[in-house]
Amino acid sequence: MNEQAGTWGFLTNHARVLIVIARDAAPRLRDIAAACHITERTAQSIVTDLEQGGYLRREREGRRTRYILRREGTLRHPAEAHVPVRDLLKLFTPHDSER
Numbered sequence: 001m002n003e004q005a006g007t008w009g010f011l012t013n014h015a016r017v018l019i020v021i022a023r024d025a026a027p028r029l030r031d032i033a034a035a036c037h038i039t040e041r042t043a044q045s046i047v048t049d050l051e052q053g054g055y056l057r058r059e060r061e062g063r064r065t066r067y068i069l070r071r072e073g074t075l076r077h078p079a080e081a082h083v084p085v086r087d088l089l090k091l092f093t094p095h096d097s098e099r
Helices: 013-023 029-036 040-052 085-092
Strands: 056-061 064-069
Touching: 013 029, 013 040, 013 064, 013 085, 029 040, 040 056
Parallel strands: none
Antiparallel strands: 056 064
Protein backbone atom coordinates (compact mmCIF):
# COMPACT_ATOMS: atom_id res chain seq x y z
CA MET A 1 0.00 0.00 0.00
CA ASN A 2 2.79 2.49 0.79
CA GLU A 3 4.08 2.20 -2.79
CA GLN A 4 0.92 3.99 -3.94
CA ALA A 5 1.08 6.75 -1.34
CA GLY A 6 1.00 10.11 -3.03
CA THR A 7 -0.20 8.91 -6.42
CA TRP A 8 -3.90 9.45 -5.77
CA GLY A 9 -6.37 9.46 -2.89
CA PHE A 10 -10.03 9.05 -2.10
CA LEU A 11 -10.45 12.42 -0.40
CA THR A 12 -9.81 15.89 -1.75
CA ASN A 13 -7.86 18.49 0.20
CA HIS A 14 -11.16 20.30 0.76
CA ALA A 15 -12.59 17.20 2.46
CA ARG A 16 -9.43 16.80 4.55
CA VAL A 17 -9.57 20.43 5.72
CA LEU A 18 -13.24 20.06 6.62
CA ILE A 19 -12.46 16.92 8.62
CA VAL A 20 -9.60 18.63 10.50
CA ILE A 21 -11.94 21.48 11.42
CA ALA A 22 -14.66 19.00 12.48
CA ARG A 23 -12.17 17.44 14.90
CA ASP A 24 -11.06 20.80 16.36
CA ALA A 25 -13.22 23.89 15.93
CA ALA A 26 -10.31 26.29 16.49
CA PRO A 27 -7.23 24.96 14.70
CA ARG A 28 -4.54 27.35 13.48
CA LEU A 29 -4.01 27.42 9.73
CA ARG A 30 -0.55 25.94 10.25
CA ASP A 31 -2.15 23.01 12.11
CA ILE A 32 -4.66 22.47 9.31
CA ALA A 33 -1.86 22.62 6.74
CA ALA A 34 0.33 20.18 8.66
CA ALA A 35 -2.52 17.70 9.18
CA CYS A 36 -3.42 17.79 5.48
CA HIS A 37 0.17 17.91 4.17
CA ILE A 38 -0.48 21.16 2.29
CA THR A 39 0.93 24.68 2.55
CA GLU A 40 -0.62 27.30 4.82
CA ARG A 41 -1.51 29.33 1.75
CA THR A 42 -3.39 26.36 0.29
CA ALA A 43 -5.13 25.78 3.63
CA GLN A 44 -6.21 29.44 3.71
CA SER A 45 -7.54 29.19 0.17
CA ILE A 46 -9.48 26.02 0.97
CA VAL A 47 -10.98 27.53 4.14
CA THR A 48 -12.10 30.51 2.05
CA ASP A 49 -13.63 28.15 -0.55
CA LEU A 50 -15.47 26.26 2.19
CA GLU A 51 -16.73 29.49 3.72
CA GLN A 52 -17.91 30.85 0.35
CA GLY A 53 -19.54 27.50 -0.40
CA GLY A 54 -21.55 27.71 2.82
CA TYR A 55 -19.87 24.77 4.55
CA LEU A 56 -18.50 26.80 7.44
CA ARG A 57 -18.30 30.26 8.89
CA ARG A 58 -15.55 31.92 10.89
CA GLU A 59 -15.77 33.77 14.18
CA ARG A 60 -12.94 35.58 15.91
CA GLU A 61 -12.26 34.68 19.56
CA GLY A 62 -9.55 37.04 20.67
CA ARG A 63 -6.55 36.26 18.51
CA ARG A 64 -7.88 32.89 17.37
CA THR A 65 -10.47 31.92 14.77
CA ARG A 66 -13.26 29.50 15.58
CA TYR A 67 -14.94 27.64 12.73
CA ILE A 68 -18.62 26.76 12.83
CA LEU A 69 -19.50 23.94 10.46
CA ARG A 70 -22.77 23.81 8.55
CA ARG A 71 -23.30 20.06 8.63
CA GLU A 72 -26.70 20.18 6.92
CA GLY A 73 -25.14 21.05 3.55
CA THR A 74 -24.66 18.38 0.90
CA LEU A 75 -21.60 17.25 -1.01
CA ARG A 76 -20.89 19.17 -4.20
CA HIS A 77 -20.39 16.50 -6.85
CA PRO A 78 -23.65 15.60 -8.66
CA ALA A 79 -23.14 11.90 -7.90
CA GLU A 80 -23.08 12.63 -4.14
CA ALA A 81 -25.30 15.72 -4.04
CA HIS A 82 -27.84 13.81 -1.94
CA VAL A 83 -25.28 13.00 0.79
CA PRO A 84 -25.21 15.41 3.75
CA VAL A 85 -21.83 16.70 4.91
CA ARG A 86 -22.83 15.38 8.32
CA ASP A 87 -22.61 11.80 7.02
CA LEU A 88 -19.11 12.29 5.61
CA LEU A 89 -17.88 13.82 8.85
CA LYS A 90 -19.36 10.99 10.92
CA LEU A 91 -17.03 8.59 9.13
CA PHE A 92 -13.91 10.51 10.16
CA THR A 93 -14.72 12.16 13.49
CA PRO A 94 -15.80 10.97 16.94
CA HIS A 95 -19.55 10.51 16.98
CA ASP A 96 -20.04 12.43 20.22
CA SER A 97 -18.70 15.74 18.83
CA GLU A 98 -21.69 17.26 17.05
CA ARG A 99 -20.55 20.89 17.18
